[in-house]
Amino acid sequence: MKKEQRREQLLQHARDVFAEKGYHAAKIDDIVAQASVARGTFYLHFDDKRRIFEELVDDFLSRISLAIVRIRVDDATNSPLAQLRDNVFRVLEVGLGDPGMTKILLKNAAGLDPDFDRKVRAFYRAIEELLALSLLNGQRMGLVRAGDRRVLGALALGSIKEILLQSVEGRITSSAQALADEVMRFLAGGILTPGLLGEPVARKERDDPPTKTRAHS
Amino acid sequence: MKKEQRREQLLQHARDVFAEKGYHAAKIDDIVAQASVARGTFYLHFDDKRRIFEELVDDFLSRISLAIVRIRVDDATNSPLAQLRDNVFRVLEVGLGDPGMTKILLKNAAGLDPDFDRKVRAFYRAIEELLALSLLNGQRMGLVRAGDRRVLGALALGSIKEILLQSVEGRITSSAQALADEVMRFLAGGILTPGLLGEPVARKERDDPPTKTRAHS
Amino acid sequence: MKKEQRREQLLQHARDVFAEKGYHAAKIDDIVAQASVARGTFYLHFDDKRRIFEELVDDFLSRISLAIVRIRVDDATNSPLAQLRDNVFRVLEVGLGDPGMTKILLKNAAGLDPDFDRKVRAFYRAIEELLALSLLNGQRMGLVRAGDRRVLGALALGSIKEILLQSVEGRITSSAQALADEVMRFLAGGILTPGLLGEPVARKERDDPPTKTRAHS
Amino acid sequence: MKKEQRREQLLQHARDVFAEKGYHAAKIDDIVAQASVARGTFYLHFDDKRRIFEELVDDFLSRISLAIVRIRVDDATNSPLAQLRDNVFRVLEVGLGDPGMTKILLKNAAGLDPDFDRKVRAFYRAIEELLALSLLNGQRMGLVRAGDRRVLGALALGSIKEILLQSVEGRITSSAQALADEVMRFLAGGILTPGLLGEPVARKERDDPPTKTRAHS
DNA sequence: GATGAATGAGCGTTCATTCAT
DNA sequence: AATGAATGAACGCTCATTCAT
Numbered sequence: 001m002k003k004e005q006r007r008e009q010l011l012q013h014a015r016d017v018f019a020e021k022g023y024h025a026a027k028i029d030d031i032v033a034q035a036s037v038a039r040g041t042f043y044l045h046f047d048d049k050r051r052i053f054e055e056l057v058d059d060f061l062s063r064i065s066l067a068i069v070r071i072r073v074d075d076a077t078n079s080p081l082a083q084l085r086d087n088v089f090r091v092l093e094v095g096l097g098d099p100g101m102t103k104i105l106l107k108n109a110a111g112l113d114p115d116f117d118r119k120v121r122a123f124y125r126a127i128e129e130l131l132a133l134s135l136l137n138g139q140r141m142g143l144v145r146a147g148d149r150r151v152l153g154a155l156a157l158g159s160i161k162e163i164l165l166q167s168v169e170g171r172i173t174s175s176a177q178a179l180a181d182e183v184m185r186f187l188a189g190g191i192l193t194p195g196l197l198g199e200p201v202a203r204k205e206r207d208d209p210p211t212k213t214r215a216h217s
Numbered sequence: 218m219k220k221e222q223r224r225e226q227l228l229q230h231a232r233d234v235f236a237e238k239g240y241h242a243a244k245i246d247d248i249v250a251q252a253s254v255a256r257g258t259f260y261l262h263f264d265d266k267r268r269i270f271e272e273l274v275d276d277f278l279s280r281i282s283l284a285i286v287r288i289r290v291d292d293a294t295n296s297p298l299a300q301l302r303d304n305v306f307r308v309l310e311v312g313l314g315d316p317g318m319t320k321i322l323l324k325n326a327a328g329l330d331p332d333f334d335r336k337v338r339a340f341y342r343a344i345e346e347l348l349a350l351s352l353l354n355g356q357r358m359g360l361v362r363a364g365d366r367r368v369l370g371a372l373a374l375g376s377i378k379e380i381l382l383q384s385v386e387g388r389i390t391s392s393a394q395a396l397a398d399e400v401m402r403f404l405a406g407g408i409l410t411p412g413l414l415g416e417p418v419a420r421k422e423r424d425d426p427p428t429k430t431r432a433h434s
Numbered sequence: 435m436k437k438e439q440r441r442e443q444l445l446q447h448a449r450d451v452f453a454e455k456g457y458h459a460a461k462i463d464d465i466v467a468q469a470s471v472a473r474g475t476f477y478l479h480f481d482d483k484r485r486i487f488e489e490l491v492d493d494f495l496s497r498i499s500l501a502i503v504r505i506r507v508d509d510a511t512n513s514p515l516a517q518l519r520d521n522v523f524r525v526l527e528v529g530l531g532d533p534g535m536t537k538i539l540l541k542n543a544a545g546l547d548p549d550f551d552r553k554v555r556a557f558y559r560a561i562e563e564l565l566a567l568s569l570l571n572g573q574r575m576g577l578v579r580a581g582d583r584r585v586l587g588a589l590a591l592g593s594i595k596e597i598l599l600q601s602v603e604g605r606i607t608s609s610a611q612a613l614a615d616e617v618m619r620f621l622a623g624g625i626l627t628p629g630l631l632g633e634p635v636a637r638k639e640r641d642d643p644p645t646k647t648r649a650h651s
Numbered sequence: 652m653k654k655e656q657r658r659e660q661l662l663q664h665a666r667d668v669f670a671e672k673g674y675h676a677a678k679i680d681d682i683v684a685q686a687s688v689a690r691g692t693f694y695l696h697f698d699d700k701r702r703i704f705e706e707l708v709d710d711f712l713s714r715i716s717l718a719i720v721r722i723r724v725d726d727a728t729n730s731p732l733a734q735l736r737d738n739v740f741r742v743l744e745v746g747l748g749d750p751g752m753t754k755i756l757l758k759n760a761a762g763l764d765p766d767f768d769r770k771v772r773a774f775y776r777a778i779e780e781l782l783a784l785s786l787l788n789g790q791r792m793g794l795v796r797a798g799d800r801r802v803l804g805a806l807a808l809g810s811i812k813e814i815l816l817q818s819v820e821g822r823i824t825s826s827a828q829a830l831a832d833e834v835m836r837f838l839a840g841g842i843l844t845p846g847l848l849g850e851p852v853a854r855k856e857r858d859d860p861p862t863k864t865r866a867h868s
Numbered sequence: 869g870a871t872g873a874a875t876g877a878g879c880g881t882t883c884a885t886t887c888a889t
Numbered sequence: 890a891a892t893g894a895a896t897g898a899a900c901g902c903t904c905a906t907t908c909a910t
Binding site for chain 4: 906
C-alpha cells in the first residue's frame with residue numbers, strides 16, 4: 001500500500017506542476033522536488049514523463065466521459081432537458097473539481113506530444129459526435145431548433161469550455177449549479193432580448209444544412 | 218528592401234512551422250530549412266526563437282483587435298446589433314484567414330513561455346473587459362437580457378472561439394459570413410426551441426449577480 | 435573540407451579512447467576532451483556513440499577484408515602457398531597498423547551492443563567460411579592434410595589472432611613480415627620436432643570428419 | 652548452511668546472466684530476478700557487482716590453472732608429450748564444462764573494469780610465461796623446434812583459445828578428447844602437407860631470436 | 869536474514885545561440 | 890549580409906547501491 005500512496009502523491013504533485021508550468025516547462029526535477037523525493041523515485045513509479053502525464057489526462061478524460069450520460073427519451077422522471085442540464089452540471093462539476101487538469105486540457109490542448117495530441121483530439125471528436133447525435137434527436141423531438149448540428153454543437157461546446165476555463169482561472173466564481181443554470185438559459189434563449197433578430201423559429205429543420213463554402217483558404 | 222523581404226519570408230515560414238508542429242516542436246532548424254537560409258541568418262533578423270513567435274502573435278492579435286470596433290449607439294446607419302454582427306464577422310474572417318496562428322492561439326494558449334503566456338492572457342482580459350462593458354451597455358439599452366456579464370461574456374466568447382477552432386481544424390467548413398449569422402442566431406435565441414425553460418425574459422437586470430459561491434475547491 | 439577534417443579528427447581520437455578504455459568506459463566527454471572540442475560538436479558529426487564506434491569498426495573490418503584475397507590456383511607467378519602467406523602478411527600488416535582497433539576487436543569482441551555484436555559475429559563467420567573453403571581446396575590439391583576443416587580453420591585463425599593480440603599489446607615485437615613467416619612455418623610444421631607423434635601424414639582426406647560428440651554439456 | 656547455499660545459488664545465476672548478456676548488459680535486477688530473491692538480498696552476500704563477477708572469474712581461472720600441471724621430465728610413466736596433451740585436454744575440458752565463463756573470458760577480455768582487466772591480463776601473462784618456459788625446456792630436450800618462444804607460445808595458445816571459443820559458440824562440436832588430439836596433431840605438424848616449405852627443422856636453436864623490429868608503429 | 873522502496877551520481881543527447889570566415 | 894561549424898547549458902533517464910521495515 002505504501003507504494004500506491006507514493007504513486008498517488010507523485011500524481012498529485014505532477015498534476016500541480018503541469019498545471020502551473022505546462023507540460024514542457026514542467027521538469028522531472030520540479031515534480032520530485034515538490035514531492036520531496038529523489039529523482040530516481042519518480043522512475044520507480046512511472047516509465048517516463050510522458051506516461052505520468054498521460055495517466056493524469058486519461059484519468060481526467062474518463063471522469064469527464066463518465067459525467068456525460070446519454071440522454072434517454074423514455075425516462076419518465078427526467079425530461080430530456082433535465083438530463084441535458086444534469087450532464088452540463090456534472091461536466092462542470094468534474095472540471096471545477098480538478099482545476100489543474102481542466103486548465104491543462106483547455107490551454108495546452110496540443111503540441112505536447114504526438115501520441116498525446118491524438119488522444120485529446122479523439123476525445124473531442126467523440127464528444128462532438130455525441131453532441132451532433134443528441135442534437136439530431138433533439139431536432140426530431142422538436143426540442144432543438146433547425147440548423148447545422150456541427151455548428152450548433154460547436155457553439156454549445158464552446159460556451160461550456162469557456163465557462164470552465166474562466167472559472168478555473170478565477171475570473172468566474174459561481175458554483176457548478178449556478179453555471180449549469182446559466183448555460184441552460186444561454187442554450188434556451190441566447191443572451192439577447194427576444195425578438196431582435198426576426199423569427200429564427202420559423203426555419204425548417206434540414207438534415208443537409210446549406211452552409212456556403214468559405215471564400216478564403 | 219532586401220532585408221525586409223528576408224524578414225518577412227522568415228516570418229511566413231516560421232508561422233507555417235509553428236502552426237504545423239507547435240511552438241516547442243518547431244525547431245530553428247525547421248524554420249531556416251523551410252526558408253532555405255543558413256541558421257545564422259535567422260539570428261540576423263530576430264533576437265531569438267521567442268521573439269519571432271512573439272512578433273507573429275503580436276501581429277495576429279493586433280489584427281484581431283483591429284477587427285473589433287467599439288459599438289457606437291449613435292450610429293445612424295448601423296444598429297448596435299448590426300455592428301455586433303460585423304464584429305463577429307470580422308473576427309471570424311481574420312481567424313479563418315490565418316488558420317495557423319488561430320490554431321496556435323486556441324490550442325497552445327499557454328505553457329510556451331512565461332512572457333508570452335502573460336501577453337496572451339492580457340489580450341483575453343482586454344477582450345473580456347470590452348465584452349463585459351458592451352454587455353452592460355446592451356443591458357442598459359434593453360438589447361441584452363439580465364445576467365452576470367462575466368458569464369454572459371464567457372458564453373459568447375466561447376462560442377466564437379470554438380467555431381473558429383473547429384473551422385481551422387476542418388470540421389466546420391462554412392464561410393465567415395454564414396458562421397457570423399449562425400453566431401448571431403445563437404446569441405439571439407440559443408439553440409433550443411423557445412418557451413422550453415419557462416420565462417427567461419422576466420428576470421430583472423442586476424449589477425451584482427447572485428452567483429452562489431462554489432462548493433468544492 | 436574543414437568539416438571532413440573535424441570528422442576525421444574525432445574518429446581518430448575516438449579510436450584512441452575506445453582502445454584505451456573500451457567501449458563502455460569511453461565517455462563522450464573523454465572523446466571530445468581529447469579532441470578539444472565541445473560536447474555538441476561531437477553530435478554535429480555523428481549520430482550517437484554507437485555510430486562512431488560502428489564506423490570505426492566497419493572501416494577496420496573492411497580493411498581486413500580487403501587484405502584477404504581469395505587464393506587462385508591458376509596463378510602462374512604465385513603459388514597458392516605464396517598467396518596464403520601474402521594474405522597472412524597483409525592481415526597482420528593491417529592489424530599492426532591499427533593497434534587500437536585490433537585490440538578492441540580482439541578483446542571486446544562482444545557485449546558492446548546487440549547490433550554491433552551481430553556485425554562482428556557475421557564478420558568472423560565469413561572469415562571462417564572462407565577458411566573452410568580454402569582448406570577444402572587445399573586438401574583437394576594435396577596441400578592441406580586431412581582433418582575437420584572447421585577445426586583446422588579454428589587452429590589457424592586462432593594462431594593469427596593471438597599473434598596479433600600479443601603484438602598490439604607489446605608482448606611480441608616482430609615485424610609483420612617476420613610474423614607471417616613464423617605463422618607459415620607453424621602452419622607447415624607445427625612447433626614440435628617432426629616424427630614425435632607417429633605418422634600424421636598417413637591419414638586419408640575425409641569430407642565428413644569423424645568428430646566424436648562431446649560428452650559434457 | 653543456508654547462507655552458503657544462497658551465495659552459491661546467486662553465483663550460478665549470475666554466471667548465467669553474465670554469459671548471456673555480457674558484463675555490462677547484465678543488471679543486478681536480472682540476476683536477482685533469475686534467482687528469485689529481492690534486490691537487497693544480493694548485497695547481503697556480495698559487496699557489489701564487480702565482486703561477484705570477480706569471484707566467478709577467479710574461480711574459473713583457478714580451475715584453469717589447476718588443469719595445467721607443470722611438465723615433469725623425470726616422470727617415468729608419462730612422457731613430456733603425453734603430459735602436454737593431458738594439459739591441453741584438461742584445459743579444454745574445464746573450458747567446455749563452463750561455456751558461459753569461457754565465452755566471457757574469451758570475448759569480453761577487457762573493458763569491464765580496470766581491476767578486473769588487470770587480473771585477466773595477469774592470468775594470461777602467467778600462462779604465457781609458463782608456456783615460454785615449457786617451450787625452452789622442450790627446445791633443450793629437442794622436443795620443440797627452434798624459434799622465438801614468445802611467438803611459438805602465442806601460436807599454440809591462440810589455437811587452443813580459438814578452438815575453445817568456437818566450441819562454446821557451437822560452431823565446433825567435438826569432444827575435449829578429440830579436440831586435444833587435433834591440437835596435438837596441429838602442434839606436431841601444422842596443417843600443411845610436410846615438405847612444402849623447405850626444411851624448417853634445420854634451423855638452430857637460438858636464445859635471442861633474430862626478430863626484425865617492426866616498421867610501422 | 870530478507871525485502872523492495874528510495875537514492876543520486878552520472879551519462880547520452882538536444883538544440884537555441886554565438887561567432888569566425 | 891550570409892554562412893554553418895562550434896558551443897555548452899540543460900534535461901531525461903539508468904542503475905548500482907543503501908537502508909528502513
